Amino acid sequence: MANFEVTGFNQLMRQLEETLRLDDIAKQMIDGALPILEGELKKAIREEADKGYATGELAESVKKSETKHNRYGYFGVAQPTGKDEKGVRNMEKLAYLHYGTSKQQARQAVTKAVIRAESKVIVKMQECYNRAVDADGSE
DSSP, X not given: OOOOOOOSHHHHXXXXXXXXXXXXXXXXXHHHHHHHHHHHHHXXXXXXXXXXXXXXHHHHTEEEOOOEEETTEXXXXXEEOSBOTTSOBHHHHHHHHHHOXXXXXXXXXXXXXXXXXHHHHHHHHHHHHHHHHHHHHTO
């Protein structure tokens, strides 16, 4: 039976992570993508507002979050914020719009926004990654 031992792999990985600044790059990629998602969600809600199923107020309440990090990685969200004059949460209204109710057909505004944003987000994230890696290589 053959045995082999690899030494220094953890050190190599640590050096690669430091060189590439993976945490910084991931944050930059999410930061770059969030405005696209925010814009597409506002657009999808406005389209439903034009058909009489939502309001412009709901669309304008959509805001992107700051990029955050947890044990799963980096993330950000674009979602309605606040409440209307009756105290109804805008996120609740988006859920009704997206999933429907017993009196209203589902309009799936979130799905439409995600589908429209997907290719643009991928391109933007790739641009952010390339820019960061190129900057590391030029030092």
